[in-house]
Amino acid sequence: MRTFTDTDPFVRLRAVNGHVREPRRWVPLDLLEDNDDDLPETDWTLGQVLTPESGPLFYEYDFGDGWIHRLELTGTLPMPANAPRARLVDGARRAPLEDSGGIGGYYSLLDALADPRHEKHSDLQAWVAWTAGPWQEFDPEQLDINGVHKELALLFPAPTANERDPGSQSLTQELAHRMPPGLRREFRSYLHAAALDGPATVEADVAEAMTAPYLWLTRRIGHEGLSLTAAGWLPPAVVREAMTELDWAKDWIGKANREDQTLPVLQLRESAQRLGLIRKIKGKLILTSAAKRLLDDPQGLWLFLARSIAHRHRHDSERDATLLLLLEVAAGKSTEWADYLETITFGLEALGWRSHTGAELEPNTVQSLLVDAHEVLLNLGIFNDRFGLKANTIKASGQAFARAALRS
Incomplete structure (x- = not known):
């Protein structure tokens, strides 16, 4: 739960000329019924309530833990063209974990995590992994400004940006969207840290070395196809050839001449079929049209x-x-x-x-x-x-x- 107010929750209001000013509170619509004096947050903008003359604004997040944020407008600058709608200039430390008990509870948590002899050290380590996910080591001192900017861009997209069709989401974006809300930020932070924007190509010689097993099999089948045995297996001579040409024989115990007993060759063939490189038709292995195009293109x-x-x-x-x-x-x-x-x-x-x-x-x-x-x-x-x-x-x-x- 959350609410905005123009009055410091930790300061007792003083009477001025015998009158105590009623604090204003802006709350979500589902909380309006609790207090007739509250204002609907959807009818106001930060620009209307946070001005140089208004003084600071206070934001309370999670009424149980009571995280209080002080927002103060110190000045305004013209916004350059194409500038993001929100950005973090500077800061320190990462955000506290959800449901960590407010300021006191969070510092107690950090003390327990830092002390292996603490009676709750192991339990709280497990709780942190369950709360934040196992994707990154929990570091309370870390501030990922680049990750924060990417989160802000998701929350405040540029007004000129075209809405993406849901079907055009990247695979990782789609995974992040399906994560529980409490884990999405942690998961996206890991996506940023995983350097997914790094190189996604390799040189031709590296590609040829990596794809060597699939290249060998598709080239061995060739445009004419390869007949299987009556039992539906690769011929023994082809199995031996595969194990030798791919340098797998040295690590295999056995004669390596029967596909049903030579696991690497059997798995390679089945993998090539699942990936859409080859098909089995009328006792023969034949190449798909895609595989034919790729015979000389590692x-x-x-x-x-x-x-x-x-x-x-x-x-x-x-x-x-x-x-x-x-x-x-x-x-x-x-x-x-x-x-x-x-x-x-x-x-x-x-x-x-x-x-x-x-x-x-x-x-x-x-x-x-x-x-x-x-x-x-x-x-x-x-x-x-x-x-x-x-x-x-x-x-x-x-x-x-x-x-x-x-x-x-």
Whole structure:
């Protein structure tokens, strides 16, 4: 809840000529019925009530915690053309967390977080992660002025700007819009910090190296197609060739000549089908029209795969999990697969996903939603550990791929 008033709530009004001036309060429409003397905030502008002659204005946010803000007009300047309608000139520290108990409660929270021996240290750490999300480390000293400006631009769009069609929202904007209101600012702040405006392209030689498995398979199938065995598998000679040409044989135990027993080749073929590069028709693998165009265009294939991983999914939950994974890859901060799962699980639950019984999501459930996307990232060399047991340091080329996917 919120309200504006022209009287300092902490100062007792004095009588002037035997009369005590009644403070004015501007409140939301749903609070008007509580006091007939209150004024509807929708009928007034800040320009009408905050003037050099009026004195300061006070804004109370969250009546339970009682955050009081003093607003004072110190002067006016002409607004340059194309200037933003609101901007932050300077400041210090980040905003307090919602429901942290006002000034006293917030400082008590900071004291407990700073003291590992505090009896509530672990519980409050968990509460902060639940309140602000796991996307960034909570730092009470941080002030992200650039992030504040982007939030202000969303709240106060330029009057000449054309309204965007909802369907034209970026994938990350759409995710942020679906987050609970209390998490949206934190999530958008993470989007800003994740450098999503960084490079989303790579050089031709890098694209060729990253797409090598898909290039090899599509070129091996070729314009004429590739006949499968009677049982519907790739011929043993092709399986052996794939394992050798892609340098996968050294890490595989087995003969590597049967597709049903050679997981990397089977997963590559299935991944290429899901991504829209190949189809299975009448006992043959054939290239899609898109794949035919991209046989000699590694950079084009790289972009095609980026768009496909972001948009081709069997279920909306799989789509959301994939986008959250791509965001983590673009940020490039996580190394352990368990950290990816923890952050993505939080994001999915914030977006409203639950198990079929309504329970919280288990790690193995989230893992199953990420199988296809994880396989693509493995094939591209963005992750270097197929089984998620080793650390994965994301290179700049992997971050660029994730950005390209999220911008598609």
